[in-house]
Amino acid sequence: MADLVVRSRRVVTPDGERAAAVVVADGRIAAVVDYDAVVTAGVDVDLGDTALLPGLVDTHVHVNEPGRTEWEGFATATRAAAAGGVTTIIDMPLNSLPPTVNTAALKIKQAAAAGQCHVDVGFWGGAIPGNATDLPGLHADGVFGFKSFLADSGVPEFPPVDATQLAEAMNAVDALFVIHAEDPNHLREAASSPAYTEFLNSRPQDAEHAAVGTAIAVARAAGHRAHILHLSAASALPLIARARAEGVRVTAETCPHYLTLDAAEIPDGATEFKCCPPIRDTANADKLWEALADGLITCVVSDHSPCTPDLKRQDTGDFAAAWGGIASVQLGLPVIWTAAAERGHTLADVVKWMARRPADLVGLRNKGRITVGADADLVAFEPDETFVVDAHALHHRNPVTPYHGKVLRGVVRTTWLRGNVVTGDNAGGEFLAREI
Structure with missing residues (x-):
């Protein structure tokens, strides 16, 4: 007897969208069968035409706890993630205090997060x-890789590295390095101003272009993996x-705000739009969409940085x-689906960009896909209903x-997280470690 079966005429699998019933036992997907198949289960849910997606995997989330929990914490960040269809997050090593730069700091962060997570969390x-x-x-303690900044991070306890220091780090461990790629030699200090153009001009595309070149050169010499974070240029x-x-x-990722927001439409003083690297124009966004469609950009993640x-x-x-960071972990799926549908993309495309490929980036083979053996992380998603963000x-x-x-x-x-409905009342998330 199965624990759960979820039926939908729009199940998004790695092979595309089809009518199916997803059978769950012991937290895993036990079978994917015909929509009207007879299955004995403790709970049988029929979604009809509501789509069934795999839980999204967001590999770029700043939770900030401990130390800056007033900015964001594990309880609130993971509740927001679950409400947005995200069932796995990988937490960035800053802006928590201490930052996750040694094993002692990792243990401190895990102790702070324990019992608070509504989705699964890696570090x-x-x-x-x-x-x-x-x-x-x-x-060895299970982090998924290492983040570095090539420019000022905004917090003094997490200073940037130069090319020599990045090479030293890469040569110390065969790991995935994820890199904030802006070159400080191409940045200038923005004058105090409510005009977004003043800030935008202080962080030109040349800064990203140069830093991406640096990251590639170091990765080439070391023979190790490099991933360009939040590419906007x-x-x-x-x-x-x-x-x-x-x-x-x-590899490279981008974020919903770079794909859907337009620098020309940002009002004066609207500092909620500030992030680094900055939001650019629609012509630039069009090229990012093209790169996403052809696989050059592999995934879309939130860079939730509240x-x-x-x-x-304000x-x-x-x-x-103003602090630079976009708060969006709950909204990434509808933001991207709204824009993707207008461009002729499918739900299967969105799932590929926001679930399967982020999971593949960090080696989570049982996340981000509806397939036998995967964790039963599922999302009932009404693709045609609209709402106004509050x-x-x-x-x-x-x-x-x-x-x-x-x-x-x-x-x-x-x-659903491993077959259990996430209500926001009970924190059933688990810590994830890199799969050896």
Whole structure:
């Protein structure tokens, strides 16, 4: 007898969308059978024409606990994730205190997260100047790889590395390195101003282009994997394409805000739109969409990086002084589906970009797909229903998001984690470790 069967005429599998019944036993998908198959199960759910997706995998989330829990914490971040159809997150090593740069810090973070997680959670380690000898032990403890900044991170306890220091880190451990690629030599300090263009001009595409080149050169020399985080500059795409053709193990991601928001439409003082690298224009976004469609950009993740409202300087609207980060972990699926559908993409495309490929990036073979043996992380998604975003109704800690007031298409009805409905009342998430 199965524990659960979920039926839908629109089940999104790795082979495409079809009518099916997903049979769950002991937290795993035991079978995918015909929609009207007779199955004996404790619970039998028929979604009809509501789509059934695998739980999304978001490999770029800043939870910030411990140390800056007033910005965001595991309870609120993972509740928001589940409400948005995300069943796995990988937490970034900053902006928590201490940052996850050694095994002691990892244990502190896990202790802070214990019993609070509504979805499954894994952890990135951090590679900063001087901690190369800590990386092998941290990797052995199960982190999924190491994040580095090539420019100022915004917090003093997580300083950037230069090319030599990045090479030292890469040569210390055979791991996946995920890189914030902006070159400080191409950045300038933005003048205090409520005008978004002043901030945008301070972080030109050249900064990303140069830093992507640095990351590729180091990865080529080390022979290790490099992943470019939150790519916003389309000018860097040919560099990545050439490197991949030459056999360099480099991949790239982008984020919903770079694909759907337009620099020309950001109002003066609307600091909820500030992030680094910045949101650019629609012509640039069009090229990112093309790269996503042809596989050069492999996945779409949130870069959920919230803060308290005061740090966004909404009182002055000063882009130079405001914290840079977009709060969106609950909204990524409808944001991307709204735009993807308008461009002729399918739900299967969105699942590939936001579930299967992020899982593949970090080696989670049992996440992000509806297939026999995978974890029964499932999402009932109404793709044709619309809603208006209300920042105050979202589950992340502080009601700040650039999507407030936008009409989006696609509503998450139910999220299951290993076959159990995530209600937000009971924290049933588990810690994930890198699969050896």
